[in-house]
Amino acid sequence: MVLAVCAMILALGVSHAPAQQKVIKIGALYPLTGNLAATGMDCKRGADLAVEIINGKFDLNLPFAKDEGIPNLGEAKIEIIYADTKGEPKNGLAEAERLITQEKVVALIGAYQSAVTKTASQAAERLKIPYVCSDSSSPTLTERDFKYFFRVSPHDGTMARNQFEFLKDLETKMGKKIKTVAIVYENTEFGANVAKMQKQYAKEFGYEVVADLAYAANASDVTSEVGKIMSAKPDVVMHAAYITDAILFTKTFKEMNLVPQGFLTMAGYVESDYLPTVKSDGNYFLVRSTFALDLAKKKPMVGQVAELYQKKYNIPMGENTARSFSAPFVLADAFNRAKSTDPEAVVKALLETNIPGDQIINPWKGIQFDPKSHQNIHASAMLVQILDQAYYTVWPFDAASRDAVWPFPPWKDRK
Amino acid sequence: MEQLVQQLVNGLLIGLVYSLLAIGLTLIWGVMNVLNFAHGEFLMIGMFMSYWLYALAGVDPLFSIPVNAVALFLLGMFIYRYIISKVMQGPALAQLVVTFGISIFIANFAALIWTPNFRSIEHTLLSGTWDISGIKLSIPKFVTSIGSVVTSCGVFWFLRNTRTGKAILAVEMDREAALIMGINTDRINSLSFGIGSALVGVAGALLATHYYIYPFVGGTFGLTCFCIVALGGFGSIEGAFIAGILVGVVQTLGGYIFNPAYKLAIVFAMYLITVWIRPQGLRGW
Numbered sequence: 001m002v003l004a005v006c007a008m009i010l011a012l013g014v015s016h017a018p019a020q021q022k023v024i025k026i027g028a029l030y031p032l033t034g035n036l037a038a039t040g041m042d043c044k045r046g047a048d049l050a051v052e053i054i055n056g057k058f059d060l061n062l063p064f065a066k067d068e069g070i071p072n073l074g075e076a077k078i079e080i081i082y083a084d085t086k087g088e089p090k091n092g093l094a095e096a097e098r099l100i101t102q103e104k105v106v107a108l109i110g111a112y113q114s115a116v117t118k119t120a121s122q123a124a125e126r127l128k129i130p131y132v133c134s135d136s137s138s139p140t141l142t143e144r145d146f147k148y149f150f151r152v153s154p155h156d157g158t159m160a161r162n163q164f165e166f167l168k169d170l171e172t173k174m175g176k177k178i179k180t181v182a183i184v185y186e187n188t189e190f191g192a193n194v195a196k197m198q199k200q201y202a203k204e205f206g207y208e209v210v211a212d213l214a215y216a217a218n219a220s221d222v223t224s225e226v227g228k229i230m231s232a233k234p235d236v237v238m239h240a241a242y243i244t245d246a247i248l249f250t251k252t253f254k255e256m257n258l259v260p261q262g263f264l265t266m267a268g269y270v271e272s273d274y275l276p277t278v279k280s281d282g283n284y285f286l287v288r289s290t291f292a293l294d295l296a297k298k299k300p301m302v303g304q305v306a307e308l309y310q311k312k313y314n315i316p317m318g319e320n321t322a323r324s325f326s327a328p329f330v331l332a333d334a335f336n337r338a339k340s341t342d343p344e345a346v347v348k349a350l351l352e353t354n355i356p357g358d359q360i361i362n363p364w365k366g367i368q369f370d371p372k373s374h375q376n377i378h379a380s381a382m383l384v385q386i387l388d389q390a391y392y393t394v395w396p397f398d399a400a401s402r403d404a405v406w407p408f409p410p411w412k413d414r415k
Numbered sequence: 416m417e418q419l420v421q422q423l424v425n426g427l428l429i430g431l432v433y434s435l436l437a438i439g440l441t442l443i444w445g446v447m448n449v450l451n452f453a454h455g456e457f458l459m460i461g462m463f464m465s466y467w468l469y470a471l472a473g474v475d476p477l478f479s480i481p482v483n484a485v486a487l488f489l490l491g492m493f494i495y496r497y498i499i500s501k502v503m504q505g506p507a508l509a510q511l512v513v514t515f516g517i518s519i520f521i522a523n524f525a526a527l528i529w530t531p532n533f534r535s536i537e538h539t540l541l542s543g544t545w546d547i548s549g550i551k552l553s554i555p556k557f558v559t560s561i562g563s564v565v566t567s568c569g570v571f572w573f574l575r576n577t578r579t580g581k582a583i584l585a586v587e588m589d590r591e592a593a594l595i596m597g598i599n600t601d602r603i604n605s606l607s608f609g610i611g612s613a614l615v616g617v618a619g620a621l622l623a624t625h626y627y628i629y630p631f632v633g634g635t636f637g638l639t640c641f642c643i644v645a646l647g648g649f650g651s652i653e654g655a656f657i658a659g660i661l662v663g664v665v666q667t668l669g670g671y672i673f674n675p676a677y678k679l680a681i682v683f684a685m686y687l688i689t690v691w692i693r694p695q696g697l698r699g700w
Contacts, residue, residue, distance in 0.1 A: 033523055035631050037531030187676055214676040220635045221663075223425035224670030224678060227418050244635070247533065247627045255544055255553045256421070273533040277627055 024073070024341055026331060027099030028080045029110035029120050030324075031087035035218055035244055036112065038273045039320055043112055043135060044082060045313055046321035049305075050328040051078050058308075061301050063329050063336075063359055070332055072339045078332060081105055085116050092116035096123035106341040107132065109327040112320070113242075114138030115189035121149045130334075130346045134327040135320065137267075138193045142375040148343070150350050150369055152326050153362075154379035156190070156240075156266075159288045160197035162381045163238065163264050164205040166286075166395045173397065176406060178261060182211035182234035184225065184249075186241055191217070194240040194266060210234050217242050226252045235261045241268035250278045250285070254411050261407040262286060264383075270319040275389055283389065284408050288381045290362050291322030292393045294401040302361050318391075322361055330355065330367060350374075363399065417549050422671040423664065424550055430663020431560035432618065436636055437643040437655040438567055439614035445587040445650025446607040449499060449510050453518035454640060455633025457612050459525060461487055461619020462628045466534055469623075475540050476623040480562070483616035491612025495605045503604075518633070525630035534628045541624050555625035562621045566614060567656055574652065583607055587650055639682070646686050648699020658697055661685075 028047055030040040055077045058065040069075035081103050083095035092111050099105045100123070108124050108131040111117045117136035124131040125146045133141065134152035137159065142151050170176040183198050185191030192214065202209050211232035215225050222245065229237060237260045241249060246268025253263075262284075268274060269287040293316065296303030305325075309317040330353060335341055338349035355367040357378070365378040383395040385404055394404035440454045451457075461483045468474040468482065494517065502513045541555040574580035585593040586603045594600050626632070643662050647654025662682050670678035689697065 033526060033531070033631075035634070037526055037631065038533060038629065041531060213674070216676065216679055218635055219678075220639060221425070221429040221667065222675075223429070224422055224667045225675040227422050227425075227671045228675060231418050243533065244627070247535075251625070255556075256551050257544070277533040277535045279537060 022069075022074065022076050024070070024076050024078050024335060025103060025105045026078060026080050026328065027096070027103060027105035027108045028082050029085050029092055029095055029099070029108065029116065030082065030112055031116070032082065032084040034086040034088075036087045036242060039112060039243055039271055040084075040087075042272050042318065042320040043110070043324035045309070046317075046324035047080055047109065047328055049309055049312065049321075050325045051080055052312075053308075054078055054328060054332050060304055061359055062305075062361075063333050063355065070336045072336045073341075076335075078328060080109075080328070085111050085113075085120070087113060087116065089113075089115045089119040092118075092120035093123050096120035097127070100124065100127045100129050105129070106343070107331050107346065109133065109324070109331070110135065112136060112324075113188070113190065114141060114193070117141060118189060121146060124148055128343050130331070130343055130350060132327045132330050132350070134325075134330070135323040136190075138189050139197060140189070140193055142370075142373040145372060146374070148347060150330070150374040150376075152330055152367055152376045152379065153290055153323050154381050155375065156194045157197045158379065159266065159381040160194060160201050162383070162395075163198070163288060164201045164207070166264070166383050167207065167236065168205060169395065169397065170404075170406060174406070176261070178207065178235045180208045180210045180232075180234045181236045181238055182213065182229050182232050182260075183209055184211070184213045184215070184229060184237060184239045184241075186217035186245055187214040188217060190242075190267070191240040198238055207236075215245070217245050219245065219248070222248050222252050223256065225249070226256050226258055230256065230258055236264060237262075238264045239269075240266045243268045243271040243273055246271070246274055247277050250281050254281055257411055259408060259410045263408060264288070269386075270384070270391065272315060272318040272320065275386065280389060280414070282386045283414070284386060284405050286383050286385045286394070286404070287319075287391070289319050289384045289391065290364075290379070290381055291317075291319050292382070292384045292391050292401075293317065294391075294393050295361070295363055297401060298399070299358075299361070299363070301358075305361050326360060326362065326367075329360075418671065419668070421550050422667050424552060426664035426667030427660065428553070428556045428560045428663070429667065430660035431563040432622065432659075433636075433639060433643055433663050434656045434659025435563040435566055435618045435621075436615060436640050437647065437659045438570060438652055439611035439618075440640055441644045441647065441650055441652060441655040442570075442583075442607055442614075443611040444644065445652075446583060447499075447503065447604045449503070450514065450641075451608075451611070452511075452514040452637075453494075453521060454611075454615060455635075455637035456518045456521040456525075457487060457490070457615045457633075458619050458622070458636060459522065459628075459630060459633040460490070461616040462623045462626070462632060463525065463529065463619075464616070465620045465623035466536060466628050469536050469539075470534075476536055476620050477540055477558075479623075480617055480620045483620045484613040487616030487619075488609040488613035491609040492605050494612075495608035499608065500601065500604065522630050522633060529630060531630055535626075536623055536628075539624050553625065559621040559624060562617070566617050570610070570614065570652065579603075579606065583610075642682065642686050646689055646696055648696025651696065651698040654696055654698030 114136040139155040139157040306317040334349040338345040384391040392402040465476040465479040647658035669681035
């Protein structure tokens with residue numbers, strides 16, 4: 001009798017197994033509460049939309065959009081299990097472990113902040129679970145030669161280089177005179193590494209660094225920082241910020257009337273909350289980006305995806321969303337080719353990833369990982385400028401939809 | 416040189432805001448020995464109230480000051496009556512944990528109902544900057560600091576010159592003696608919690624004129640506030656007022672002269688040196 005019951009349970013268990021195989025669980029780490037909660041929600045929306053496209057039927061030229069689920073795994077659906085990092089590296093580590101050991105996720109994505117991604121990916125590496133990151137930009141993440149960590153988006157080394165290439169282009173192609181830069185950055189993994197790369201490239205491209213300012217993110221007042229920049233009188237201010245400091249700095253730049261030739265900024269200035277908060281004060285800031293809505297002119301699919309997004313969430317699609325949007329596709333593609341979710345098979349498939357440029361919404365030639373660092377070799381940044389309270393691609397000049405406004409118009413001459 | 420004067424002015428402006436925030440916190444601590452970790456979240460509620468009054472009814476944040484003060488006063492009394500007063504009968508650790516719990520609850524509840532998005536009030540009666548021979552003075556920040564001074568003076572006056580105020584001071588000095596003298600200490604507790612919260616409500620309306628508003632904004636000011644209360648001497652209103660200004664000026668000038676990266680380190684070094692020489696804080700006893 002007991003044996004019979006056991007056999008029945010086993011039989012049930014076995015007969016359930018294929019049904020369970022139909023869902024592939026991916027863990028996603030994002031700051032869903034705390035200072036960067038709004039950013040975390042942006043990222044979550046991007047990943048959610050990607051999964052909706054993979055699981056459902058859409059007439060888009062994205063991987064798995066036209067069919068439901070993942071074909072080689074019996075049309076398996078992807079499910080994302082979210083974990084809140086609260087923006088803290090220690091939570092990133094703990095939540096990554098929990099997702100892997102308790103929730104049994106087969107891969108991880110996220111965690112936006114480089115410092116958090118760093119600890120979370122350490123957990124994934126130790127527990128041998130693939131981690132595909134499409135939103136953290138610190139170069140050190142792919143300098144560790146981790147076996148399970150892959151990055152789709154460009155890192156800050158590339159983006160810092162792009163910023164200086166832009167300055168050189170301004171000098172050679174538009175006849176501007178630029179000599180000095182101020183490097184201003186928040187002092188965690190992200191900002192500190194951006195600054196390191198910027199200082200290196202400043203030397204290489206021949207610009208003098210007249211101010212090198214680290215500050216604590218989440219400060220309540222930044223007047224002394226801006227005072228320091230003003231005393232240094234730089235031609236260009238380079239600012240690596242998260243959203244709170246981007247808003248506070250913008251207000252303080254205006255209040256103290258800092259007018260360099262231009263502001264080249266990162267991250268905080270492309271958050272979806274930045275412009276609604278600072279409104280017209282955000283005009284003329286230049287931001288490095290991997291996405292802009294005007295890409296739709298050359299790549300109609302960008303417009304279609306942006307429209308889907310707008311319809312679903314009633315806000316325009318932005319940089320953070322576009323970043324988190326790509327990781328689920330890369331993973332789905334790897335699962336499909338591996339015909340399995342086994343970590344070793346997935347890593348092998350990830351190494352062979354070759355998604356062409358017309359199947360992604362970013363302006364890159366495609367997605368292919370470097371065999372050693374696992375960095376996407378095609379990833380690069382463009383520069384967008386805020387004009388009339390919207391983001392327009394202004395560099396590379398041949399991809400620009402509008403001309404860059406340079407120098408920065410004085411605050412007092414604005415409406 | 417001009418930048419130094421500019422930084423001194425900026426330091427005073429932000430310092431006076433710190434003062435107002437810290438006075439409310441120190442009052443609550445002085446009277447009932449409860450460290451209100453939810454103080455920053457009360458500030459956030461104040462800022463959001465001003466925002467919604469502005470967004471939905473077109474009320475300028477300056478006119479939302481009395482509304483905020485009354486609403487936060489009631490909220491403070493409510494939280495004291497139904498949560499703090501119960502926990503005060505329990506162990507000290509419970510008191511510490513409960514306000515911490517309230518702070519997490521309020522911030523996340525706000526994120527749930529108002530979304531974690533950032534907001535700001537754009538067209539207020541106060542906007543722009545005065546240029547006084549090269550020194551830039553932001554009008555909303557200036558008015559905020561004046562409002563802070565006026566409110567703080569109001570609290571001093573109330574505590575020194577009214578029966579209730581004197582009763583609060585009496586409880587602060589010696590709870591048992593006050594009880595023997597026939598002061599209803601439970602009522603004083605509840606009033607102090609209300610007044611402490613009302614002050615932060617006023618600060619919220621003033622800050623809303625120029626600061627960004629989002630559910631986790633309280634944390635930005637929280638740590639600095641605790642440092643100021645400790646520096647001024649736990650429970651000392653004048654101490655908190657002076658320490659607030661001191662922290663504002665030291666942080667801004669120190670950040671400018673040395674390096675902004677060290678500005679919090681400079682503030683906390685000042686705090687450590689002060690408590691080393693005077694463990695009770697500047698004006699504590």
